[in-house]
Every structure is written in C-alpha cells, then in structure tokens.
Amino acid sequence: MVEEHHQFEEDSKANVELKTKEAARSGTPWTSIYLAGGCAFIQGAQFDMFSSSMWPYLKKLNPEAMETEFGHITALYSFGQCIISPAFGYWSNRIEQVRLPLLACFVFMMAGNFLYFLLEFFARSNVAYVMMVARFIVGCGSGNMALLSAYAAMSSSKQDRARAIAFVNGGVAIGTVVGPGFQLLFTCLGPEGVHVLPFLRLNIYNTPALFATLLNITGFLAISFMFQENYDVLNSVEKKDTKELPPPRLIAVLVCVSTRFVQVFVSATIGTLESAFSMLMFSFNKEEAVTAYSSSDLAAGLVSIGLYFVFIFFDLKKWVPKRISTVLVMCLYACLFLFTFPWSFLPSNVEISVNGSDRGCVAERFSWCTGLKAVSPFVYYPMIVLVFGVGDSIIGIALTTLYSEVIGPRRQGTLQGVLQMSGSIGSMLAPLISSSLYTGFGPQAPWSLAIAEISIEIALWLVFHKKMVPLRTENMSVKSTVIKES
Secondary structure: OOHHHHHHHHHHHHHHHHHHHHHHHHHHHHHHHHHHHHHHHHHHHHHHHHOOOOHHHHHOOOOOOOOHHHHHHHHHHHHHHHHHHHHHHHHHHHHOOOOHHHHHHHHHHHHHHHHHHHHHOHHHHHHHHHHHHHHHHHHOOOOHHHHHHHHHHHHHHHHHHHHHHHHHHHHHHHHHHHHHHHHHHOOHHHOOOOEOOOOOHHHOOOHHHHHHHHHHHHHHHHHHHHHOOHHHHHHHHHOOOOOOOOOOOHHHHHHHHHHHHHHHHHHHHHHHHHHHHHHHOOOOOOHHHHHHHHHHHHHHHHHHHHHHHHHHHHHOOOOOHHHHHHHHHHHHHHHHHHOOOOOOOOOOOOOOOOOOOOOOOOOOHHHHOOOOOOOOHHHHHHHHHHHHHHHHHHHHHHHHHOOOOOOOOOOOOHHHHHHHHHHHHHHHHHHEEEEEEEHHHHHHHHHHOOOOHHHHHHHHHHHOHOOEEEEEEEOHHHHHHOOOOO
16 A cells, blocks of 8 residues: 555656646746846846936037937937837748847847947047937847737737736836946946046946947847747647638727827826926926936836736736726826826916026026916825836736737737837827927926827727727637637
C-alpha cells in the first residue's frame, strides 16, 4: 500500500509537471511580456528626461531662439509618432513579427538622441533645425509603443490580456515618473559641464541624450537576444478555419480611436496650460508654479504606478468592467474641467498683475482679465492627482484591452498603430489649439472645448454601448477557442 501510495504521488507530480509545461507552451509568454514592459519603461523615461531641459538648452545654444521654434520641435516629435505608428504596425503584420520593427525603432531613437547629443557642434543659426530633426527621429522611434501593445494583445490569453497590457502601460508610467529623476542626476554637471575629451564636454543638457542612447542600446540588445515571440494563443486560432472570421466592427474601432484622441488631447491641454493656469488662478510666481506642477505630476505618477501594480498582481478584471470603466473615467475627466471652470458664481476674482509681476493676470496683455473668477487650488490639484493618477491608469488598461478584443484574434499591428496615431495627433494639436484659445479668450475657451469633446465621447459610448464588445465569429470552432471564457 505504501509503495502504491508513493507511486500515486509520483504519478500525480508527473501529471502536474506535464500540465505546467503544457500551460507554459500554450499560455501567455510572460518573460517576453516583462521585456515589453521594460522597453515601454525606456520609452517613457527618455521622453520625460528631456521635458524640462530642452527649452533652456535651445536658449543656451541660440539666445535668439523663438518660442515658435520650440513649439515646432515639440510638435515634430508627435508628428514622427503619427507617421511611424501605423506604418510600422502594417510592416509588422506583413512580416508577422514585431521583433524587426522594434529593433528599427530602437535604431531611430539611438540616432535621434545621438544627434541631439551633438547639438553644440552645429552653428548657432542651425541649432533649432537640427533639434527639430533629432526630435522628429526620436518621435519616429517612439512608434514602438503600438508594437508593444500589439504584442501584449496578440500573445496573451484572454484571461491574461488585461494584466499583460498593464505591464506595458505600467512600464510607461514608471518611466514617466523616473525620467525626470534621471535628469536630476545630471544637475551636478552644471550648464558648462566637465571635459571628458579635449573637444567634448558633458553637461546638464547633453548628458541625458547620451544616457538615453545607452538605454536604447540596452533595449536593442534585450530584444535581439532575450525577446522570444510566442503567439501560441493566436496560432491556436489560425490553425483552425478562420476564413469566416469577420472584420472588426467599424463603429467600435472608431469609438475607441476617438476616445484615445480625446483622452490625450485633454491631458495635453492640461499639460500645456498648467503652469500658466496656476500663475493666473492661484497667483503663483514662476518658481512656485513649476514646483506645484512637478509635485502634482509626481503624486499622480506614484498613484498611477501603485494602481498598475495592483492590476498586475491582483485579478481585478471582474471589478473593473472595461466599458463601464471607460465611461466613468471620461466622466471624471469632465468633472476636472467642470470643477475648475471659472464660473461666474465663484466668490473671488483673479489677482491682477502689477509692476510686471509673474503673479496673477496681466491685464495689459489680456483683455479678459477683468472680472475673471478664481478657482481654488484645493480643488484643482486633488482633481489633477485623481484624474491623472487613477483615471489615466484605468482607462489605459480598459480601453487598450477592449480595443484588442474588438479587433479579434488576428494580427493587430496596423490597428494598434492607428490607436497610437490618434493619441499622437491629440498631443500634437492640443498645445497649438489650447494655447491659442487661452491667449485669445482666457481659460474658459480651452476648458469649454475639452468639456464639449468629452461630452460627445460619453454620448458615443452610451449610444453604441451594445456594439462595444469583443469580436464574435460565426465559426463555432473559432468561437469556442477565442471567446470561450467570455
């Protein structure tokens, strides 16, 4: 009996090990998902690493540089994303892999960052144009986010998809928080820097570009030697008859794409105007505005990271339904602009700037200063942390997961590229439109535009609620494999 019992235990262990190996072969390739999250971290870190130093660096190299030139530099980064995201997604679909396009994106980012590193060797009159080219090339490389999202969606099983996407989005979130910290590491070098070669100095401005280049080399090597493309879940569908697999429901795709555009547009509106808005509404000077901006951004980033870890380590998909979550987060965005709108019934007016002070509203420049009502910072900053810490994290996972399910069990590179392109267009247009409206009509105009956009988007989700569902097929064998768990 004892021998039979031991034999039974050994057989049970063997069966468990066999099932584990089979699950490993047919399930979500977590090692590659972790690497995708690491690549997303590199993407997020190097974007925010430059955000605070680009304008001072441009003014240092060319004191006559204009704000419009810097605006073009910023816009060209997003323009590069707009071009490459769908193009590389289509390329990925055609060759049925993401590795080669990912490597190409890292090459783009390495080249763009290294060109940025060499800016001081160019003539003063050409610096702005070279910086435009450098940021455009880096923007092209940042199109890898669509590829990483596509891989997470295509390689993961349905029950793991939200968690896999959370790894990618969480990598970006951690990068955006850590990125400015990397910049702080180089402040000790100062603006003049230290000589490392007779003709080369490392300073606070060019060292981040060199560090970003090293990060990209690390990502390139990781994708080359450690990344294993595994599409067991997708291939299990493709082995069956998928000729009857219908195309994605167009209205669902369009609603998801427009939602991403609105999400990024209103977020970029806040990012563009936050410092000016705080100086206007709360009578902050420049230093106080920058400190408040950085503090709220850091707080939102830490909350966002915490939420991503919760999504990764706990099964929350039952408690965070994708459609309802997206609508609720859009309502939260609307509340941000409604609660911080300078309504006429508010008790106090904004302070009028005197003697050229940074504080308050400059009546000599803006005719709309008189009678403008002031918003409380105790309403504004908690809403900023709530929306960009909690709301952004939830909608990032819910919308991307639902979008991948709407597309269905097929190659997703092109359509994931379209989703990223819509966000890139939003980040490119928002600074231009919102700053023009703010200058001409005050904060009421960009706030009203944001409220209108969000309201239209919420209406679309309510009207087409029943169509915002995962793709279903008429082929029963495909249905049983792909949407069995739904």
